[in-house]
Amino acid sequence: MDQKIVSNEIKQKNRTGIFSLFRHRAQLSRQDIVTALDLSLPTVTNNLEELKREGLIAQTGSFGNTGGRRARAYSLVANARTAIGLDITRHHVTAVAVDLQGTIIISRRRRLDFERTDEYYRELGAIVRQIVSAAELDEKSILGVGIGVPGMVTADHQTVFYGGVLGFTGATCAEFSKYIPYPTALMHDTDAACFAEMWVSPGTQNAFYIMLSASVGGTVYIGGNQYGGSKMRAGEIGHTVVVPDGKPCYCGRRGCVDPYCAASALTAVTDGDLKLFFQRLKAGDETVQAVWQEYLSHLAVAVANLRMLFDCDIIIGGYVGSFMDEYIDQLRQLVLLRSVFDDNADYVRPCRCKTEAIAAGSALNYIAEFLNSI
Numbered sequence: 001m002d003q004k005i006v007s008n009e010i011k012q013k014n015r016t017g018i019f020s021l022f023r024h025r026a027q028l029s030r031q032d033i034v035t036a037l038d039l040s041l042p043t044v045t046n047n048l049e050e051l052k053r054e055g056l057i058a059q060t061g062s063f064g065n066t067g068g069r070r071a072r073a074y075s076l077v078a079n080a081r082t083a084i085g086l087d088i089t090r091h092h093v094t095a096v097a098v099d100l101q102g103t104i105i106i107s108r109r110r111r112l113d114f115e116r117t118d119e120y121y122r123e124l125g126a127i128v129r130q131i132v133s134a135a136e137l138d139e140k141s142i143l144g145v146g147i148g149v150p151g152m153v154t155a156d157h158q159t160v161f162y163g164g165v166l167g168f169t170g171a172t173c174a175e176f177s178k179y180i181p182y183p184t185a186l187m188h189d190t191d192a193a194c195f196a197e198m199w200v201s202p203g204t205q206n207a208f209y210i211m212l213s214a215s216v217g218g219t220v221y222i223g224g225n226q227y228g229g230s231k232m233r234a235g236e237i238g239h240t241v242v243v244p245d246g247k248p249c250y251c252g253r254r255g256c257v258d259p260y261c262a263a264s265a266l267t268a269v270t271d272g273d274l275k276l277f278f279q280r281l282k283a284g285d286e287t288v289q290a291v292w293q294e295y296l297s298h299l300a301v302a303v304a305n306l307r308m309l310f311d312c313d314i315i316i317g318g319y320v321g322s323f324m325d326e327y328i329d330q331l332r333q334l335v336l337l338r339s340v341f342d343d344n345a346d347y348v349r350p351c352r353c354k355t356e357a358i359a360a361g362s363a364l365n366y367i368a369e370f371l372n373s374i
């Protein structure tokens with residue numbers, strides 16, 4: 001191989017290595033980096049100077065008080081780059097901004113009924129502007145706006161190719177971003193939520209994220225990467241059949257997991273209020289308990305099937321997943337009854353990102369892309 005290419009690769013690897021150390025440590029001295037990465041002091045110094053010039057790290061004090069010369073302390077400038085994420089649902093928009101650490105700097109949620117009109121898209125633009133101004137984001141720091149939508153999105157993030165939930169099949173990124181003056185990308189909501197979950201679960205390589213919200217979706221990670229399938233349709237657990245010829249599904253068929261495991265299967269008895277459902281469940285309301293048992297029995301079938309197919313962690317996410325901590329053992333027991341290979345069901349776990357997962361995940365895609373380019 002060309003020696004110049006090899007030397008550029010080494011240079012790049014050193015830079016990436018140094019920068020990623022800062023993501024996990026609040027402060028570092030040059031010597032810390034030399035020791036951690038086994039690099040020479042001049043290499044570390046040069047890289048630090050370069051990252052400082054680019055505004056990505058800053059000197060933030062010094063170490064030690066034992067006399068002599070103190071070591072300078074450096075830190076990541078977390079807001080040197082930011083990204084915005086939106087979560088579009090039938091009646092609401094949630095918007096967040098995240099920084100280079102993946103920390104949510106600001107979060108806003110407001111009611112806005114979805115419609116494919118110029119007025120709606122103008123309002124989305126206003127929401128983004130409000131986030132920028134309320135968080136006092138430096139315009140130049142904004143990498144982009146990820147728009148999480150309840151629909152399946154082409155691999156280039158430009159078009160909704162299946163939008164049965166909101167009836168917006170064919171909607172484009174250009175349409176959504178008409179009034180947003182930053183780079184934009186459409187994100188399938190389930191993929192975005194799963195991305196946020198994987199962000200807070202470093203080390204998880206294989207997982208299936210099942211999203212139990214207004215609809216049921218799923219995303220698969222294999223070997224640390226999302227598996228989209230041949231046409232970005234992999235993981236759609238919501239439209240696998242759990243009861244042959246059962247309840248009608250919005251997809252036009254019958255008996256899908258969706259009508260049994262979407263949040264609406266629970267909130268039908270609490271006038272659409274999921275929080276109230278879980279309050280009544282806790283209080284021992286018999287009607288609610290019966291609905292919950294039926295819900296869990298169908299969910300257990302779906303989870304057991306996923307485990308059989310993918311042999312991986314199953315993460316219970318979405319609106320229902322955010323209430324799941326207290327009931328996870330109940331679900332695990334039902335899943336275990338259907339298991340062939342496992343003697344426990346600890347691989348089923350509730351999501352860690354309880355709120356804003358879709359908006360955060362939509363934004364984090366931009367952050368990850370930037371970090372990978374460092």
Ligand SMILES: [Zn+2]
Nearest residue numbers: 239249251256
């Ligand atoms: Zn269906």
